[in-house]
Amino acid sequence: xxxxxxxxxxxxxxxxxxxxxxxxxxxxxxxxxxxxxxxxxxxxxxxxxxxxxxxxxxxxxxxxxxxxxxxxxxxxxxxxxxxxxxxxxxxxxxxxxxxxxxxxxxxxxxxxxxxxxxxxxxxxxxxxxxxxxxxxxxxxxxxxxxxxxxxxxxxxxxxxxxxxxxxxxxxxxxxxxxxxxxxxxxxxxxxxxxxxxxxxxxxxxxxxxxxxxxxxxxxxxxxxxxxxxxxxxxxxxxxxxxxxxxxxxxxxxxxxxxxxxxxxxxxxxxxxxxxxxxxxxxxxxxxxxxxxxxxxxxxxxxxxxxxxxxxxxxxxxxxxxxxxxxxxxxxxxxxxxxxxxxxxxxxxxxxxxxxxxxxxxxxxxxxxxxxxxxxxxxxxxxxxxxxxxxxxxxxxxxxxxxxxxxxxxxxxxxxxxxxxxxxxxxxxxxxxxxxxxxxxxxxxxxxxxxxxxxxxx
Ligand code: PLP
Numbered sequence: 001x002x003x004x005x006x007x008x009x010x011x012x013x014x015x016x017x018x019x020x021x022x023x024x025x026x027x028x029x030x031x032x033x034x035x036x037x038x039x040x041x042x043x044x045x046x047x048x049x050x051x052x053x054x055x056x057x058x059x060x061x062x063x064x065x066x067x068x069x070x071x072x073x074x075x076x077x078x079x080x081x082x083x084x085x086x087x088x089x090x091x092x093x094x095x096x097x098x099x100x101x102x103x104x105x106x107x108x109x110x111x112x113x114x115x116x117x118x119x120x121x122x123x124x125x126x127x128x129x130x131x132x133x134x135x136x137x138x139x140x141x142x143x144x145x146x147x148x149x150x151x152x153x154x155x156x157x158x159x160x161x162x163x164x165x166x167x168x169x170x171x172x173x174x175x176x177x178x179x180x181x182x183x184x185x186x187x188x189x190x191x192x193x194x195x196x197x198x199x200x201x202x203x204x205x206x207x208x209x210x211x212x213x214x215x216x217x218x219x220x221x222x223x224x225x226x227x228x229x230x231x232x233x234x235x236x237x238x239x240x241x242x243x244x245x246x247x248x249x250x251x252x253x254x255x256x257x258x259x260x261x262x263x264x265x266x267x268x269x270x271x272x273x274x275x276x277x278x279x280x281x282x283x284x285x286x287x288x289x290x291x292x293x294x295x296x297x298x299x300x301x302x303x304x305x306x307x308x309x310x311x312x313x314x315x316x317x318x319x320x321x322x323x324x325x326x327x328x329x330x331x332x333x334x335x336x337x338x339x340x341x342x343x344x345x346x347x348x349x350x351x352x353x354x355x356x357x358x359x360x361x362x363x364x365x366x367x368x369x370x371x372x373x374x375x376x377x378x379x380x381x382x383x384x385x386x387x388x389x390x391x392x393x394x395x396x397x398x399x400x401x402x403x404x405x406x407x408x409x410x411x412x413x414x415x416x417x418x419x420x421x422x423x424x425x426x427x428x429x430x431x432x433x434x435x436x437x438x439x440x441x442x443x444x445x446x447x448x449x450x451x452x453x454x455x456x457x
Contacts, residue, residue, distance in 0.1 A: 009034055009046065020155075033412070038065020041430045041437045043417070051412070054429045054441050055419045059230055059262045059382075060288035062431040063342055070294045070335050070342075077334035084330050086115065087323055092330035098337050099328075102301055105340070106284065107272055110304040115297065115328035119261035120154025122285035122298040123224065126257045127158055128322055129283060129306050130222040133255060136309040144220045146211065146254070149184040150232030153224060153259050162224055164232065180215065182208045184229065185237035188375050188386065188394070197238045205244035217252035222282075227273030230262040233424040234384025236377050242279040255306075258284040261298070262382070265289035265340070266348035266431055269356055269380030276379050282306060289431075290336045297332030348431055355433050356381045362442030363427075372403075372453050383427045385445075387452075397423055397456070407452050416444035 004010035010031040019027055034046040041064050043053045056062060063070065077094065084092040099113040106113075116122050127145055134142035147153060149164035160168045161175035164184065169175055183204050184190060191200045212220055223245070229235040249256055258281035263273025267289060270276045274284065283306060287298035310320060326332070360376070363385060367373035374388035387403050389395045397403045404420030411418050411425075419426040429441060 004031055040064045040066060041433050049415065051415045051417045052429070052437065052440050052444060053417050054427045055417055056428055056430045057293060058288070059267075059426075059428045060293035062265060062267070062289040062348075063292040063294075063339060064430040064432045067292065067294070067342070067432075069338050070292060073334045073338035074295060074331050077331040081330065083326075085325065086328040092328065092333065094330055094333045094337060095328035098299075098333045098340075101337065101340055102286070102299055105271060106301040107274055108281065108284065108301055108303045110307075111301045112307050114300040114302065115333075116300070116324050117296045117298060117326045117329070117332070118154070119259075119285060119287035119298055120156040120159040121324060122261065122287055122300050123153040123162065123257075123259055124156055124158045125300045125322065126224070126283045126285055126302075127162075127222065129300070129302060129310070130255045130257065132313055133306050133309040134221050136312045139218060139253075141218055142221045142253075144178040144180055144215060146180045146182055146208070146220060146223045148225055148229070149181050150186070150235065151181075151184070151224070151226055151229055151259075152231035153226075154261075178219075180211060180220075182211055184232065184235060185241045186233070186235045187238045188377070198240070201238050201240050201244050204241060205248050208245055209248045212248065212252050212254070217254070220252065220254050222255040222257050223249050224257040224259055225279070226259045226261075227263045227277045227279050228268055228379055228382060230382065230426070230428070231421065233386070233421045234378050234382060234426055234428075236379055237277055240278075242277050246280060255282045257281060260284045261287040262289075262428075266343055266352050267380050267382055267428070269353045270349060290339065291332060292335075292339045294339070295329070295332040295335040296326070297329065297336055343431075346432070352380045352431055355431075355435075355438055358435060358438045359383065359427070359429075359441065362438065363445065366442065366446045366449060370449055370453060372397075372456065373449070378427075381429055381431055381433070384421070385425045385427070387423045387425065401456065403452065403456065406455065407448060410451050411444065411448045414444045414448050416441065416448060418445075 013032040014028050036044050036046045041053055043051050043065055102113040103111040116125055131143055147162040151164040153159045153162040161179035164181045185204050246256055258274045258279055260273055264286045268276040274281055283300055283302045285300055291297050363376045367376050372387050374386040374391050374394055376385050378384055389397045404423045407425055408420045
């Protein structure tokens, strides 16, 4: 960016605004991309330039950027009251409706829903509930949490500890003690030479079991995983992975927590990512798509055994000492109920499968003509395209070439918003996308790839 005018929005942003997941030095040099408005799957910057938002913001705006029904649902809820809470036996009426709706949709029998406002709060809430569960069952020492390398579960201290990413830990002295990380089930990067998928799955489950035995099963409360790992590079686990891993966990009385923050509400071509990968969780964390991110709301869906443990704990008159001011906020709840109504009316699952198949075949066709695509992977409407120096050997690009960042910059020039994760390009468009939108992404992706490819030759 050329030097911004003093007092311009760009200059004030650099001066006053600390950005999430951003290098402050680079931000000072290049300045912000200031967004102005959205229309369906497109957004417009303050210069009027139009972009296809092929990341649905942060894997979240499943209904696009201008859904009037969500706006109306919020406005109507505000007409009733601007706020009410869920502490001390009180509840907004609509919060009951959303709890019931989530329990009817969730793949957990006899469930209850607990509300919070962010994905991080939801994943942390599951940790507390897991601790209660084991304490009530006479195992207060079962407190450690196992997550996976390259997983992402949020930014608060426990949620960040569960992330399997050095950048979430480095400056903060994390992970906290008792937060362990097992192998990432990445079939492209994680397999040994000549290792078949069955052997890979057996090795992953075996390594988890070794960790449990080493630490002592009586010290481990829960295992948390995204059904399909989003922020770590869109990693689809190999067939049979969760069945094998869950068999180990059940043997050692370790709870299974699904982080459905990205995968929930149709994203992977089923209502829940757990269904796509054969995961059978004791609890699940929901956020993002629950309201298409039009309001900050998240939820934990918890099964009967955890509810029973809570009931047992509260028998003596104690309370569940947990809660956020905005848990079950009536406006967020109204937006979420309307979002779910829209998912149901648009028949989101078959729609995602059809659009996902079209996007996949378009990306595969582009990849087939490229010399730098190692793998196109994903499910539903969630893809990762890994760029490599040599597809035959899977050799990665020299890190200094910053291929992912270059792709990102070129995509922006072309009016396409993707997310580079290292050299893997994530594509996760709003679920309302139609054929024309899919074709636009494919064409802009092709154009961007072709330029990047020529640059590295
Ligand atoms: N879990 C997953 C899988 C996520 O991708 C994210 C955010 O990207 C979170 C949890 C944290 O959600 P939030 O940023 O709302 O705290």
